[in-house]
Amino acid sequence: MLERELKTSSRTDFVDATGLVQAVVDELEITDGVVVVFNPHTTAAVTINEGADPDVVRDMSVALDRIVPWQDDYHHAEGNAAAHIKASMFGSSVTVIVQDGRLQLGTWQKIWFCEFDGPRRRRLWVRSLTSGE
Amino acid sequence: MLERELKTSSRTDFVDATGLVQAVVDELEITDGVVVVFNPHTTAAVTINEGADPDVVRDMSVALDRIVPWQDDYHHAEGNAAAHIKASMFGSSVTVIVQDGRLQLGTWQKIWFCEFDGPRRRRLWVRSLTSGE
Amino acid sequence: MLERELKTSSRTDFVDATGLVQAVVDELEITDGVVVVFNPHTTAAVTINEGADPDVVRDMSVALDRIVPWQDDYHHAEGNAAAHIKASMFGSSVTVIVQDGRLQLGTWQKIWFCEFDGPRRRRLWVRSLTSGE
Numbered sequence: 001m002l003e004r005e006l007k008t009s010s011r012t013d014f015v016d017a018t019g020l021v022q023a024v025v026d027e028l029e030i031t032d033g034v035v036v037v038f039n040p041h042t043t044a045a046v047t048i049n050e051g052a053d054p055d056v057v058r059d060m061s062v063a064l065d066r067i068v069p070w071q072d073d074y075h076h077a078e079g080n081a082a083a084h085i086k087a088s089m090f091g092s093s094v095t096v097i098v099q100d101g102r103l104q105l106g107t108w109q110k111i112w113f114c115e116f117d118g119p120r121r122r123r124l125w126v127r128s129l130t131s132g133e
Numbered sequence: 134m135l136e137r138e139l140k141t142s143s144r145t146d147f148v149d150a151t152g153l154v155q156a157v158v159d160e161l162e163i164t165d166g167v168v169v170v171f172n173p174h175t176t177a178a179v180t181i182n183e184g185a186d187p188d189v190v191r192d193m194s195v196a197l198d199r200i201v202p203w204q205d206d207y208h209h210a211e212g213n214a215a216a217h218i219k220a221s222m223f224g225s226s227v228t229v230i231v232q233d234g235r236l237q238l239g240t241w242q243k244i245w246f247c248e249f250d251g252p253r254r255r256r257l258w259v260r261s262l263t264s265g266e
Numbered sequence: 267m268l269e270r271e272l273k274t275s276s277r278t279d280f281v282d283a284t285g286l287v288q289a290v291v292d293e294l295e296i297t298d299g300v301v302v303v304f305n306p307h308t309t310a311a312v313t314i315n316e317g318a319d320p321d322v323v324r325d326m327s328v329a330l331d332r333i334v335p336w337q338d339d340y341h342h343a344e345g346n347a348a349a350h351i352k353a354s355m356f357g358s359s360v361t362v363i364v365q366d367g368r369l370q371l372g373t374w375q376k377i378w379f380c381e382f383d384g385p386r387r388r389r390l391w392v393r394s395l396t397s398g399e
Binding site: 033108 | 134163166171174175200205210211214215217222224225226228263264
């Protein structure tokens with residue numbers, strides 16, 4: 001497992017982590033297998049979605065704020081209950097196939113680190129699995 | 134990794150991909166391990182849910198349209214921002230255990246390809262992992 | 267693959283399954299790899315989120331009831347359509363890295379079995395993968 005750091009810039013922020021994960025694949029010299037990209041934080045997530053138009057993640061951020069409003073009848077006293085709920089809706093990890101040393105993603109797909117309670121310094125853990133076919 | 138094609142029939146459509154994935158397990162002669170079923174599209178997803186009553190995926194489709202309406206204050210100009218958001222809510226892949234050559238699913242579980250911006254021709258990638266126990 | 271049983275106590279219930287999964291890691295003597303924690307039920311899910319303050323899962327439960335109300339224009343006749351929809355929003359499995367025989371989770375993270383249509387007896391399947399690095 002390798003750990004990488006990243007920085008988020010706003011309360012909700014989507015950071016393209018594709019290059020960071022590909023660099024780990026390069027460093028571990030994985031030619032064929034799968035990588036698990038795991039986010040160890042409870043108010044953040046990892047997802048795969050479009051990277052070409054920045055409005056896609058902007059729309060996602062606005063929609064999530066409507067679906068899970070910051071202010072509601074929450075009991076968790078830290079003011080970030082909404083961020084915890086979004087984290088579970090998007091999920092703590094993604095699994096990506098590697099072939100010929102390259103992450104296998106669709107034409108428009110990027111791996112996004114999803115910050116729901118930033119800005120903060122965050123970590124991402126990457127573990128490879130190389131058996132099977 | 135094997136790629137399979139499938140066709141969706143409407144704007145939102147849930148296609149049972151369980152047979153397709155089991156056929157890949159058969160072809161790769163995996164007796165014991167795990168398969169990662171990965172959707173390479175940004176307006177589609179993969180999920181595991183009930184297959185016995187078709188009303189379950191029908192209700193899911195209607196509920197998602199209410200939670201993430203097609204028309205909203207979206208900036209993404211292609212008219213399918215809602216489909217992108219649903220894709221991240223449901224996730225880009227599922228991981229299923231294989232034992233004695235069979236996908237291990239609960240009694241009512243099926244693997245569903247979730248189309249959120251169809252109808253289209255779509256692809257599904259399947260990768261096995263065979264170490265461990 | 268090992269199967270474990272657990273009991274849920276209310277209609278919506280979050281049960282901390284971290285100890286149960288660590289016990290499987292111990293029993294299988296996995297020192298290094300990944301575990302897939304799979305829920306074989308269609309009205310339940312598995313997620314990773316905060317375990318320190320019980321209000322976090324309480325808030326999650328209340329928020330999900332607002333996002334996916336129990337009563338709506340559902341066609342599925344069993345009265346638990348909402349539970350099926352929540353199951354797909356949270357996902358059927360989580361993947362966790364293991365190092366030196368320990369589940370690698372962030373400081374505040376726990377593995378939660380999410381009951382959306384209880385109380386019931388439920389099962390959880392755990393499969394390890396040990397190749398790669």
